[in-house]
Amino acid sequence: MTTQKLKSELHMHLNVMGQIKALVPRLKNFFPLCKPRVTSLIVFTALIGMFLATPSMVPLLLLIATTLGIAFASGAAAAFNCLIEHKIDANMARTRARPLPTGQVSSNETMIFATLLGSAGLAILYFYVNPLTMWLTLATFVGYAVIYTIFLKPATPMNIVIGGASGAMPPILGWAAVTNTVSPESLIMFLIIFAWTPPHFWALALYRREEYAKVGMPMLPVTHGENFTLLHILLYTVILVAVSLMPYGLGMSGVIYLCSVLLLDAIFMAYVIKLYLHYSDALAKRTFRYSIIYLTLLFAGLLIDHYLPL
Numbered sequence: 001m002t003t004q005k006l007k008s009e010l011h012m013h014l015n016v017m018g019q020i021k022a023l024v025p026r027l028k029n030f031f032p033l034c035k036p037r038v039t040s041l042i043v044f045t046a047l048i049g050m051f052l053a054t055p056s057m058v059p060l061l062l063l064i065a066t067t068l069g070i071a072f073a074s075g076a077a078a079a080f081n082c083l084i085e086h087k088i089d090a091n092m093a094r095t096r097a098r099p100l101p102t103g104q105v106s107s108n109e110t111m112i113f114a115t116l117l118g119s120a121g122l123a124i125l126y127f128y129v130n131p132l133t134m135w136l137t138l139a140t141f142v143g144y145a146v147i148y149t150i151f152l153k154p155a156t157p158m159n160i161v162i163g164g165a166s167g168a169m170p171p172i173l174g175w176a177a178v179t180n181t182v183s184p185e186s187l188i189m190f191l192i193i194f195a196w197t198p199p200h201f202w203a204l205a206l207y208r209r210e211e212y213a214k215v216g217m218p219m220l221p222v223t224h225g226e227n228f229t230l231l232h233i234l235l236y237t238v239i240l241v242a243v244s245l246m247p248y249g250l251g252m253s254g255v256i257y258l259c260s261v262l263l264l265d266a267i268f269m270a271y272v273i274k275l276y277l278h279y280s281d282a283l284a285k286r287t288f289r290y291s292i293i294y295l296t297l298l299f300a301g302l303l304i305d306h307y308l309p310l
């Protein structure tokens with residue numbers, strides 16, 4: 001090889017290294033694309049699915065691989081959602097500061113980031129967990145990033161009821177990671193998140209309805225108004241209360257879970273009834289915030305009960 005050729009190869013190599021190095025401090029710009037707080041709760045519910053799947057401890061390597069795989073896939077799905085909706089996000093106060101509308105990252109970069117992250121997540125699940133978990137996670141990914149984001153969200157006010165199935169999948173994924181099966185117990189946890197999603201989202205959609213109307217999103221408060229939405233929040237919360245009692249009713253959990261869920265349900269019902277009778281944006285905001293506490297504590301209750309059965 002001539003000196004000239006060697007020099008140009010070295011130059012090219014340094015150039016690529018330089019580009020990668022320049023990207024590292026910018027990685028933090030990509031992080032919010034993954035909707036980290038939502039993804040954290042998603043991973044938390046998947047972890048509970050894993051722990052509940054076995055009476056003993058989950059092997060540490062399996063725990064780490066499943067957590068990483070689901071976190072990467074969920075983060076990538078959220079990043080695709082940000083990519084598809086970046087023009088809408090630019091027009092809503094709540095989403096205006098996201099990395100794409102502010103220009104911190106470009107659409108091409110987001111596409112590459114989400115593809116790499118999602119592929120890494122699925123590969124981890126396939127090779128270090130099991131193919132069933134990978135396929136179920138891929139279906140969840142498509143359900144949220146494609147079916148919900150592209151087709152359902154702009155088309156029907158029932159978007160989040162159907163799309164909610166994706167968000168409800170993580171306990172099934174966690175259970176499948178440990179046992180290589182889909183069980184009735186994991187389906188019950190799925191049903192809990194599925195019934196929880198409408199009150200969770202519609203509480204927010206009520207106090208954000210003007211913004212959704214402005215960008216033309218057919219959310220229930222926009223298309224059917226306040227009273228209709230409140231009635232549906234009430235209805236789904238009653239369903240949620242019934243479903244949340246199933247782990248105890250079907251012998252999956254004991255008294256610790258029962259006591260904690262009864263308290264959580266009573267508070268949720270109190271919020272929702274008060275909201276129905278005396279609506280205010282401030283109360284809708286508090287109900288939305290409580291919905292997140294509710295789901296977190298309910299799943300924590302399932303876990304504590306699993307290890308401390310009374």
Ligand code: HEM
Pocket residue numbers: 037038041042045094159160161163164166167168193197200201204292295
């Ligand atoms: C189709 C289903 C869902 C819809 C439409 C939805 C909608 C939303 C929206 C619009 C926000 C943003 C609130 C804000 O920016 O102030 C939010 C926040 C949140 N959601 Fe959901 N959600 C869904 C499912 C889920 C699921 C399955 C989980 C977890 C298991 C979850 C956990 C959270 C958490 C933790 C936050 C708070 C994020 C923060 O504080 O920044 N959501 N949700």
Ligand SMILES: CC(C)=CCC/C(C)=C/CC/C(C)=C/COP(=O)(O)OP(=O)(O)O
Pocket residue numbers: 035038042070073074075077078081085095137138140141144153166167170
């Ligand atoms: C692979 C895997 C485990 C995927 C999980 C799927 C997932 C990320 C579900 C969460 C649902 C969610 C963030 C909804 C937000 O609604 P939105 O997107 O309408 O909210 P926005 O208006 O804030 O963008």
